[in-house]
Amino acid sequence: MRKFSYILLLAFFAGGLWSCTSGRWMVKDRSAVDTTEYKVLEQNRFLQQADSVNPQSPTLQLNLMSRTKYQYSQRLLAERQIQDYKLQPGFMALGLTGAALSFYGANSSAFSSGRSRGYSLTLNAVGVLLTTASFLNFKAVGEPRPTGEERYLRNVGNSIRVDTVHIQSKPNDKPSVTIQYGDLTISEQQLTINNGQLTVPLAEPINELNLEGSDPGTVGVSVAFEDSTYSYEFPISDVLQPYANVTARFSPLRNTSDDTADNIVADLVEGSKLQINNTSFENWYQVLYGIAEHYVAKDDAEIVWRPSDFKQEEQIKTVSRIAFGDVDVESNISILRGNHPNAIGLIITNENYASGNERMYAHRDGRLIKTYLNNAIGYSEEQIYELQDFSNPSEVSHILSEIRLAANEESELTVYLSGYGQISEGKNSTVSMLGVSTDTSSVQSAVSFRQILEQINTITSGQILIISDLDFSSSSQLKNYSAAERNRLLSASSEVLLDANPQSAVLFSSRLNQPSALYQSVQEDKKHHIFPYFFTKALQQRNTTLTDIYQYLQRNVSYTTRKLHDRPQDPLLLGNTTIDLQN
Structure with a gap:
């Protein structure tokens, strides 16, 4: 009997240290898509706009894309997991205590009198069962650990997916591109798709229209490719830039938006074009002259539209401002008489x-x-x-x-x-x-x-x-x-x-x-009207009688006006x- 007690006690301490692991398959996804089993339902190519259009990049860029519709099988997805287990000391102690009592009752001499052999065998068998049960009552420890092993089980349905990708291949068909301004077709051509991209230049054909005004409208682009037509519309301001085209014979270029004589940088000659930076001023266009902001009177100019690579420096013609005294008649004045x-x-x-x-x-x-x-x-x-x-x-x-x-x-x-x-x-x-x-x-x-x-x-x-x-x-x-x-x-x-x-x-x-004209041209600018210039020129040359002055004016005023302006004076x-x- 004492022997059994030692055995049970040793079993209790050993069981407290006994643990084990077990692997099992668990359902991870009840409708997982099996990408290895599919069929293609539909496939087509199309064009998609890549970047926005702006004056710095006045081109419509379209990427060649491929759209494919797939049907995939959906299955139960199972995953193998590992779980740790450990004996529960409380249940083990209770089981071993019951087993010890069974063994004690079956083998103790205190209870042996009058007890049959079958009764002892039964108590011993109960002790063995309780001992065994004590070692089989495990408790899960921690979370299950996935092993990475997965397997698809039975089919539960289908899933439809669409994949869109940019393809680099060069198709055999050339897209037909039409550019329209209102009812006017300004360009029709077939272009090639290179490296998976179609580039449609817009600035050059629109520039040929020589558009004017603050609101030139929109331009439409139509692209026909593989039984599909793609239509786009862009404001002209997204393609070209506004320029102030000087319409006056001469217009002051000012460094501030004030109508004063002190802020004039130069005189712009008719036909000069400067990029407009701002039109919100009531009477002025804010323009770029070099990298600085300057101003031109709205009454002296009109808005025209040109590409961003327009060579503005070749279109600006100015006549510099000359200080009083630098014109020939403003100096070297003849003294004809003393103080009167x-x-x-x-x-x-x-x-x-x-x-x-x-x-x-x-x-x-x-x-x-x-x-x-x-x-x-x-x-x-x-x-x-x-x-x-x-x-x-x-x-x-x-x-x-x-x-x-x-x-x-x-x-x-x-x-x-x-x-x-x-x-x-x-x-x-x-x-x-x-x-x-x-x-x-x-x-x-x-x-x-x-x-x-x-x-x-x-x-x-x-x-x-x-x-x-x-x-x-x-x-x-x-x-x-x-x-x-x-x-x-x-x-x-x-x-x-x-x-x-x-x-x-x-x-x-x-x-x-007859107009009283300015002594001013692209080649020469005297900063005066022709008449006062030659009146003082006559005095400078010491003509003092009205007869002599008048004859001098008759010889020079009309000739100069006809030469510069092609009209009489x-x-x-x-x-x-x-x-x-x-x-």
């Missing part, structure tokens, strides 16, 4: 008219005349009055009143007028000088040329010279007058002065129907032609 204390000058120049009608260099012309009055014929600078950009006739009356107070009956008076002129409507038509607040189709804020002369006539009875560089050519009333009637209008406007003062003369820069002198500016 009774000499009074008046210079009225209108340059900054309503948008689109600027009279370029009018103020510089006035400065030129002032310089010659002061340096050549002895007018004191304090005795030269100036009025720029008047918008109300009262401004002219006011400055003439100031001169009237400073003058006497023997005063010499020279008046220079520069701006736009207008012929008024009505039975008794008159010529007028326009104020800057109007355009050239209105007489509002204009001052009558006759009224100016009437007021001048009340200032002095001495020598009076009126130099009129007024441009009447845009007047809408000119078509109603013959050449003789136009000359009569100028004479009639001047009579109020010429008839009253025999020492007076009026010198017009041109006839009524004939000065007109009325009144006393014997006046000598040197006396």
Whole structure:
């Protein structure tokens, strides 16, 4: 009996250390796709856009793609797993205790009297069973560990999958490409797919349209390939870039969006094209000149569309700004007489008219005349009055009143007028000088040329010279007058002065129907109108009588205007032609 106790006790300690492992197959996925068993249901090729279209890359790029539809079998997927087990000490102790009691009852002498042999055998058998059961009661330890072994079991269904890939092969068929702008077909061609990609250039065919305007619309592209047609539409702004095309003969290029004389970098020649960077300014296009932002007046340019590789530097023609004194007539001024204390000058120049009608260099012309009055014929600078950009006739009356107070009956008076002129409507038509607040189709804020002369006539009875560089050519009333009637209008406007003062003369820069042109071309730019340039040139060459000056103007003004602008400009002198500016 003691022997059995030792055995059971040893078994208990050994069982506490006993563990084992076991492998088994578990269902991992009840509808796993078996990629080894499939069939192809459908396969086709198609084109797919690769990148967006932009002015830096103005091409439509289409990749050749393959789309394949597969049917795969779905099966139960089983996975083999390993599980660790260990005996449970509590159940083992209970089992071994029961086994010990069974053995004790079967073999102890305390219970042997009166007990049959079969009863002992039964208790011993129960002890053996309890001992065995104690060692078979295992508990799983930890999580099952997959071995990586898998196997597909029975089929449970089918799965459909579509695979799309970019293929590099070169198909035999060439896609047909059509490019349209509205109803106009601008390109039809067959292109080759190379390295799995079709490249459709858009900039070149669209550029040939020479599109203009802020909203040029869209372009359509149609590609026919293997019984399929692919259609695309792009705004022109995705393909080309906007440029400001200068339409004015000359347009100032400014470094700020202000209409001042101090911010002008250069003068752009008609036809120059600069890439537009911003159109949101009310009156300006912000353009790129080099790498810097500059500004061009919207009234002087139109929007055109060109490719990003457009050679802008070859399309920009400028005339540099020249400081006053650098033009030949602005220096080397001949001194014709000394200071004349009774000499009074008046210079009225209108340059900054309503948008689109600027009279370029009018103020510089006035400065030129002032310089010659002061340096050549002895007018004191304090005795030269100036009025720029008047918008109300009262401004002219006011400055003439100031001169009237400073003058006497023997005063010499020279008046220079520069701006736009207008012929008024009505039975008794008159010529007028326009104020800057109007355009050239209105007489509002204009001052009558006759009224100016009437007021001048009340200032002095001495020598009076009126130099009129007024441009009447845009007047809408000119078509109603013959050449003789136009000359009569100028004479009639001047009579109020010429008839009253025999020492007076009026010198017009041109006839009524002729523009007063700029001395400016691509090859040469004098920064002045032709008439004041040659008037001062005559003085520079020491021509002092009005007869000599007028003959000099007749020889040079019309010739130069025809040469530069292919149109006439004939000065007109009325009144006393014997006046000598040197006396």
